[in-house]
Amino acid sequence: MLNRRLFLRGAAVLGCSAAAHPWLTTVTLAQGARRLGDHRLVVVILRGAMDGLDAVQPLAEPDFVRYRPNLARQGDALPLDNRFALHGKLGALMPLWQAGQLGFVHATSTPYRNKRSHFDGQDILEAGTGLDVPVPEVRDGWLNRMLQAVPGLQAETAYAIGREALPLLAGAAPARSWTPEVRLQLSAQSRLLLESVYHDDPLFRDAAQEAMELAAALDLDRAAQQMSGAAPGGMSAAPKPADKPAAAKRFADVDQLAGFAADRLQAEARIAAFSLAGWDTHRGQKGVLGGNLEKLARLVLQLQAGLGPVWGKTLVVAMTEFGRTVAENGTQGTDHGTGGAMLMAGGAQRGGQIYGRWPGLSEADLYDRRDLMPTSDVRSWAAWAMRGMYGLDRAVLESAVFPGLDMGDDPRILL
Numbered sequence: 277m278l279n280r281r282l283f284l285r286g287a288a289v290l291g292c293s294a295a296a297h298p299w300l301t302t303v304t305l306a307q308g309a310r311r312l313g314d315h316r317l318v319v320v321i322l323r324g325a326m327d328g329l330d331a332v333q334p335l336a337e338p339d340f341v342r343y344r345p346n347l348a349r350q351g352d353a354l355p356l357d358n359r360f361a362l363h364g365k366l367g368a369l370m371p372l373w374q375a376g377q378l379g380f381v382h383a384t385s386t387p388y389r390n391k392r393s394h395f396d397g398q399d400i401l402e403a404g405t406g407l408d409v410p411v412p413e414v415r416d417g418w419l420n421r422m423l424q425a426v427p428g429l430q431a432e433t434a435y436a437i438g439r440e441a442l443p444l445l446a447g448a449a450p451a452r453s454w455t456p457e458v459r460l461q462l463s464a465q466s467r468l469l470l471e472s473v474y475h476d477d478p479l480f481r482d483a484a485q486e487a488m489e490l491a492a493a494l495d496l497d498r499a500a501q502q503m504s505g506a507a508p509g510g511m512s513a514a515p516k517p518a519d520k521p522a523a524a525k526r527f528a529d530v531d532q533l534a535g536f537a538a539d540r541l542q543a544e545a546r547i548a549a550f551s552l553a554g555w556d557t558h559r560g561q562k563g564v565l566g567g568n569l570e571k572l573a574r575l576v577l578q579l580q581a582g583l584g585p586v587w588g589k590t591l592v593v594a595m596t597e598f599g600r601t602v603a604e605n606g607t608q609g610t611d612h613g614t615g616g617a618m619l620m621a622g623g624a625q626r627g628g629q630i631y632g633r634w635p636g637l638s639e640a641d642l643y644d645r646r647d648l649m650p651t652s653d654v655r656s657w658a659a660w661a662m663r664g665m666y667g668l669d670r671a672v673l674e675s676a677v678f679p680g681l682d683m684g685d686d687p688r689i690l691l
Contacts, residue, residue, distance in 0.1 A: 303533055303550045304548065304549045305541070305549075306419075306449070306545060307544045308423070308426060311426050313665075313666065313667075315546065315666065316541045316547070318547075318549070318591070319549045320552060320619075321401070321444060322572070324557075325598050326555040326568075327600040327616075328618075329600065329648060330347060331569060331619070332361075332380045332617050332630065333348065334360055335348075336358065339637040340637060344603065344604045346562075347561060352364030356630065359634070360380075364566075365569035369576060374628070376628040379625060379629050380630050380631065381652065382615075382630055382631075383617075383652065384654045385598055385654055388408055389408055396410050398443075399443065402444040403417060404655050406655065406678060415447070417444040420446055421676055422662055423449040424676075425672050442549055445549050527570075534582060537582075539582065541586060542582075552568075557600070558607065558609045559605075561610055572594060576592055591621075591624045591625055591665065592619075596618075599617065600612065601613045602642060613646070614648065614650055626689055631687055632651055632687075655678045659677065659678055662677070664690040
């Protein structure tokens with residue numbers, strides 16, 4: 277990553293121009309169609325600790341309203357079964373639930389406990405080590421280790437999109453980079469200067485050449501899309517009838533990322549990983565969480581639309597570093613907790629259900645008498661997904677990919 281950042285910094289001096297907002301999101305794409313088969317796996321890291329109790333509300337729990345006198349009375353939740361209801365801002369996903377292509381895991385967590393730091397929690401989530409503390413020596417993520425366990429993958433295994441590193445896919449499996457709305461604009465003289473500066477350094481010379489070639493290809497792609505009326509990534513630029521201009525602008529970053537990912541996943545890519553920020557809701561949770569849930573729903577639906585028939589072999593998994601407190605705070609928000617929720621979607625899923633063991637919300641059932649008690653390890657759900665989709669050996673998953681994990685019984689999340 278240091279080499280990549282140094283190169284990007286140097287390129288900026290020579291004339292890179294970048295829009296600020298897309299830097300907030302990271303996406304990676306992994307290739308290897310012949311080795312990974314036809315299934316597509318999309319992993320979404322929700323940075324900031326999504327409140328799973330608000331996203332999937334346990335309305336059958338008598339203590340829920342007592343703990344959340346304001347947040348539990350929003351009135352727009354949609355019943356999923358006789359225990360849980362879906363936050364209204366995820367309502368656009370109800371057709372997927374009814375089709376068995378949407379599910380949720382409740383009361384799940386990494387082994388991280390007590391300190392409740394976003395930085396440590398995210399490090400542990402993406403490293404997948406199973407330890408309660410970050411381990412500086414661990415320099416790769418579990419998704420990269422999964423790729424390392426697949427023999428014969430070629431050099432172009434991943435694309436990293438965005439300014440920040442995505443530790444989930446950091447490691448020995450090679451990666452390329454691409455950032456939405458960033459254009460490498462070099463004059464002929466600047467290009468010659470860049471080639472001259474890096475001529476005797478094969479690392480930076482090759483990186484510079486790769487960046488310029490990718491930039492040229494993307495410029496051609498943009499020109500073709502403008503002529504055809506398509507948006508980046510091959511998705512239609514024409515707004516849907518239900519879309520208003522303001523909504524299209526609000527979802528522009530999500531649409532662009534989903535379009536790019538869908539375009540690659542329809543071709544050689546088999547794995548995509550996104551990083552979406554903004555889930556920390558200490559105050560005014562109703563508005564902040566609602567807007568983010570709308571974006572998450574939009575992302576899933578745009579992936580479905582962009583993937584077309586490939587959607588039937590796709591699983592989207594959205595996970596977060598930890599949950600939030602069961603009780604709301606004095607500013608109508610929630611604080612850092614423990615047990616959280618995962619979202620799963622896709623045509624490859626056996627959906628229409630809430631997975632996992634629900635622990636209850638009575639005070640004696642809570643973790644540290646304040647948080648939702650975790651009853652499953654978030655890593656086990658990812659491990660079973662990879663085993664079912666890519667046929668990885670259980671021993672490899674429990675040792676090389678997720679060291680020390682006990683996957684437990686098969687939860688049968690896939691068709």
